[in-house]
Amino acid sequence: MPVKRKVEAVPLAANAVAAPRLSPDRLTRFYADMLLIRRFEERAGQMYGMGLIGGFCHLYIGQEAVVVGMQAALEAGDTVITSYRDHGHMLACGMDPKGVMAELTGRRGGYSHGKGGSMHMFSREKNFFGGHGIVGAPVPLGTGLALAHRYRDDGYISVTYFGDGAANQGQVYESFNMASLWKLPVVYVIENNRYGMGTSVDRASARTDLFHRGVPYGITGEQVDGMDVVAVHEAGLAAAAHTRSGQGPVILEMLTYRYRGHSMSDPAKYRTKEEVDRMRTEHDPISHLRQRLLDEYRVADSELKAIEKAARDRVVEAAQFAQECPEPDPSELWTDVYAEA
Amino acid sequence: MASEVLMPALSPTMTEGKIARWIKSEGDPVRAGDVLAEIETDKATMEVEAVDEGVLAKIVIPEGTDHVAVNTPIALIAENGEDVAAELAAKAKAPPPAPPPRLAPRVPAAAAEPPPVPALDATEYAGPTTTMTVREALRDAMAEEMRRDPDVFLLGEEVAEYQGAYKVSQGLLQEFGAKRVIDTPITEQGFAGVGIGAAFAGLKPIVEFMTFNFAMQAMDQLINSAAKTRYMSGGQMAAPIVFRGPNGVAARVAAQHSQCYASWYAHVPGLKVVAPYTGADHKGLLKSAIRDPNPVIFLEHELVYGESFPVPDDPEYLVPIGRARIARAGVDVTIVAFSRMVKLALEAAEALAKLGIAAEIVDLRTLRPFDVETVVASVKKTNRIVAVEEGWPFAGIGAEIAAIVMEHCFDWLDAPLVRVTGKDVPLPYAANLERLAVPQVADIVAAAREVTYR
Numbered sequence: 086m087p088v089k090r091k092v093e094a095v096p097l098a099a100n101a102v103a104a105p106r107l108s109p110d111r112l113t114r115f116y117a118d119m120l121l122i123r124r125f126e127e128r129a130g131q132m133y134g135m136g137l138i139g140g141f142c143h144l145y146i147g148q149e150a151v152v153v154g155m156q157a158a159l160e161a162g163d164t165v166i167t168s169y170r171d172h173g174h175m176l177a178c179g180m181d182p183k184g185v186m187a188e189l190t191g192r193r194g195g196y197s198h199g200k201g202g203s204m205h206m207f208s209r210e211k212n213f214f215g216g217h218g219i220v221g222a223p224v225p226l227g228t229g230l231a232l233a234h235r236y237r238d239d240g241y242i243s244v245t246y247f248g249d250g251a252a253n254q255g256q257v258y259e260s261f262n263m264a265s266l267w268k269l270p271v272v273y274v275i276e277n278n279r280y281g282m283g284t285s286v287d288r289a290s291a292r293t294d295l296f297h298r299g300v301p302y303g304i305t306g307e308q309v310d311g312m313d314v315v316a317v318h319e320a321g322l323a324a325a326a327h328t329r330s331g332q333g334p335v336i337l338e339m340l341t342y343r344y345r346g347h348s349m350s351d352p353a354k355y356r357t358k359e360e361v362d363r364m365r366t367e368h369d370p371i372s373h374l375r376q377r378l379l380d381e382y383r384v385a386d387s388e389l390k391a392i393e394k395a396a397r398d399r400v401v402e403a404a405q406f407a408q409e410c411p412e413p414d415p416s417e418l419w420t421d422v423y424a425e426a
Numbered sequence: 427m428a429s430e431v432l433m434p435a436l437s438p439t440m441t442e443g444k445i446a447r448w449i450k451s452e453g454d455p456v457r458a459g460d461v462l463a464e465i466e467t468d469k470a471t472m473e474v475e476a477v478d479e480g481v482l483a484k485i486v487i488p489e490g491t492d493h494v495a496v497n498t499p500i501a502l503i504a505e506n507g508e509d510v511a512a513e514l515a516a517k518a519k520a521p522p523p524a525p526p527p528r529l530a531p532r533v534p535a536a537a538a539e540p541p542p543v544p545a546l547d548a549t550e551y552a553g554p555t556t557t558m559t560v561r562e563a564l565r566d567a568m569a570e571e572m573r574r575d576p577d578v579f580l581l582g583e584e585v586a587e588y589q590g591a592y593k594v595s596q597g598l599l600q601e602f603g604a605k606r607v608i609d610t611p612i613t614e615q616g617f618a619g620v621g622i623g624a625a626f627a628g629l630k631p632i633v634e635f636m637t638f639n640f641a642m643q644a645m646d647q648l649i650n651s652a653a654k655t656r657y658m659s660g661g662q663m664a665a666p667i668v669f670r671g672p673n674g675v676a677a678r679v680a681a682q683h684s685q686c687y688a689s690w691y692a693h694v695p696g697l698k699v700v701a702p703y704t705g706a707d708h709k710g711l712l713k714s715a716i717r718d719p720n721p722v723i724f725l726e727h728e729l730v731y732g733e734s735f736p737v738p739d740d741p742e743y744l745v746p747i748g749r750a751r752i753a754r755a756g757v758d759v760t761i762v763a764f765s766r767m768v769k770l771a772l773e774a775a776e777a778l779a780k781l782g783i784a785a786e787i788v789d790l791r792t793l794r795p796f797d798v799e800t801v802v803a804s805v806k807k808t809n810r811i812v813a814v815e816e817g818w819p820f821a822g823i824g825a826e827i828a829a830i831v832m833e834h835c836f837d838w839l840d841a842p843l844v845r846v847t848g849k850d851v852p853l854p855y856a857a858n859l860e861r862l863a864v865p866q867v868a869d870i871v872a873a874a875r876e877v878t879y880r
Contacts, residue, residue, distance in 0.1 A: 164627065166623075195660075196659075196660065196662070197658055197659050197660035197662070198660035198661075199660075200657055200658060200660055201658040201659060201660065205658035205659070206659075207655075207658075207659040207662050207663045208662070209662050209663060214623075214626050214627075214663065215655070215658075215659070215663070216658075217650075217651070218650070219646055219650050219651075222619065222646060222647060222650060222651055224619070225615065225616050225617075225618070225619020225620050225622075225623060225647065226619050226620075226622055226623035226626065226647075226651060227623060228616075228619070228620050228623060229619060229620040229621060229622060229623020229624040229625070229626070229627070230623045230624070230626065230627050231623075232620055232623065232624045233623070233624040233627035233628070233629050234627075236579070236605065236624065236629060237629075243623075255615065256615045256616050256619060256647075259611070259613040259615060259616025259617075260616050260619070260620070262611060262613065262616070263610065263611065263613065263616060263617065263620060266611070420661065421656050421657045421659075421660055421661040422656065422657055422695050422696055423656070423696070423698070423720050424656065424661075424664065424719040424720055425719075426714070426717070426718045426719065426720070426746075426747065
């Protein structure tokens with residue numbers, strides 16, 4: 086992974102840069118959170134293969150460090166929005182794996198009562214604003230969440246995730262312009278997993294350094310090793326402090342990688358198996374962190390094994406719930422189109 | 427010989443205006459391009475520039491004069507060295523010149539004469555009213571709701587400093603400040619999404635599109651983000667938001683700025699779609715729309731903004747979304763219309779009355795949810811129906827009304843439904859072609875005669 090690079094349109098707030106060294110407990114927590122996402126997504130992939138999950142299903146495997154490191158840098162009350170590769174974000178926001186998995190299977194216990202599916206889930210309680218299926222569309226929406234924070238002067242920020250593919254959509258730049266013009270509290274997290282569907286970044290983008298994309302709007306951007314949860318977390322803390330202090334938006338480009346296909350039906354013709362294998366063996370965020378916990382932080386192997394078992398158990402429980410839960414009542418067809426005025 | 431400076435038209439629909447201020451005084455030298463005066467309409471302010479060089483010899487219409495018709499001479503410019511006094515003296519003896527011809531209204535019946543003021547439905551409101559323009563009624567609706575609820579704010583192009591591209595938001599910036607009356611860049615998809623995001627967070631934005639033609643840039647946000655989220659989230663999240671602005675055919679602005687989007691939005695579950703005609707309905711429905719927890723598309727009409735109606739003073743006067751109004755009762759034929767077409771339908775009803783045909787005019791006011799009951803009840807009374815709209819015929823509102831009538835009262839029909847619509851072409855610029863493309867009163871009269879076989 087390339088080293089961290091930064092383009093400072095506005096210097097980030099100085100007090101935010103020195104991140105404290107993370108405690109073993111905190112890092113162990115990151116490990117547990119990433120592992121839950123990994124196991125959840127593996128199970129979702131299996132259930133898709135069994136025909137229990139239909140339609141589009143975009144797995145987050147490989148990218149776990151991005152959302153776990155980032156979410157740990159936020160305060161309760163900050164709002165989160167992303168596009169369709171969203172299962173990891175929901176789990177990192179604290180949503181119940183049972184409700185997420187039951188939505189994937191289209192059951193009444195799902196977060197959207199089975200009416201949203203993989204790409205359209207929300208949690209008011211956890212401040213997760215979706216889950217959106219249209220590439221680029223969450224970016225103005227997340228900017229609007231930031232406008233609401235500013236309007237209410239509540240001290241919270243919006244974290245708006247999108248991918249390298251979305252980074253070429255016009256509405257992203259309309260949003261950058263307004264967010265910088267109005268100094269809105271928003272961190273734009275570009276999850277650059279190198280491929281927009283089957284098109285590599287260098288085949289889609291005239292310039293591939295996506296953290297530069299805010300420069301014309303006066304937005305500071307930083308490129309971060311998105312396979313290193315600690316690097317993500319430190320960058321997230323600095324960015325959140327900067328935008329929370331009223332100095333306008335920040336862009337974080339997370340260099341990451343998805344191991345699986347774009348969706349479940351992916352020909353895998355656009356990249357080599359060797360490339361995928363190299364990323365998995367040399368840069369995997371989870372096994373890398375596990376090694377650090379053992380070597381640097383002296384966490385007992387037995388403790389990590391207990392975490393692994395707990396993650397597996399939660400996913401098994403979620404999968405069981407998602408299969409046993411009944412389908413929505415036919416009357417649900419007609420509900421939630423309108424609210425009573 | 428001195429040349430006359432004529433009262434200019436600021437827009438294709440302007441018929442008169444006010445001389446706000448003279449910049450030059452009598453006797454001042456004038457060069458081509460110099461600003462002579464400022465003129466105002468209820469919609470805009472503009473400077474009058476000199477075309478000829480010379481001396482401002484005479485100000486004919488003094489500062490502060492209102493209702494000056496377009497093409498009235500407002501000043502005289504003399505050539506250098508010319509004896510204007512002598513010429514004026516000579517003119518004074520000559521018979522007065524014929525009054526300048528008024529500009530013909532470029533869309534017939536647009537603004538030629540003030541329409542008869544329709545009475546309010548007394549069953550709905552019997553309190554005091556104030557006569558005001560539709561644009562003022564819309565402004566008052568927004569101001570009242572912004573006073574009532576601090577979560578309501580206005581967002582759009584030119585809504586704040588400029589006071590609204592069509593002067594609908596006059597005074598709102600002054601009363602509510604820049605936090606709640608927000609000028610956006612020209613970035614429809616972006617600011618529509620920003621408004622929806624703020625609505626997801628529980629605020630109640632009013633998003634103004636300068637016209638609905640530009641909302642096509644934001645269509646994905648309106649449909650995929652605003653309309654569908656309540657359903658997709660199992661009722662957890664939604665956008666309580668109003669998108670408003672002028673829709674339909676303006677005057678001589680041609681194809682890209684003249685289109686009725688009623689059927690586009692009315693197609694979409696999750697949206698409510700409103701298209702009123704009277705001032706009271708504009709105010710009462712906009713207030714209902716702002717209070718509604720669902721996304722509402724509020725279709726206004728540029729050629730209706732300047733019309734005056736009595737409007738209820740009561741700040742709790744609300745017109746419910748989803749209910750049509752009988753604008754004129756009749757027994758021989760039902761004419762269904764919305765927005766500006768109601769005005770044409772009422773004029774057609776007058777003409778039909780002279781032929782002994784009593785037309786009932788149904789003003790839909792809301793297109794989604796559609797008031798099936800009122801339309802069907804009227805058809806069961808008259809047994810004949812004409813559907814009028816400014817939009818294109820194919821898959822339009824008239825087509826939907828035809829289906830509704832088939833489903834609900836086929837056996838009551840004594841003639842097939844006839845549609846009066848905009849012609850199935852992009853709107854042309856030329857005045858004569860534009861007139862042919864847009865529904866006219868005569869078209870409605872002809873359609874009513876067709877279904878009544880008279």
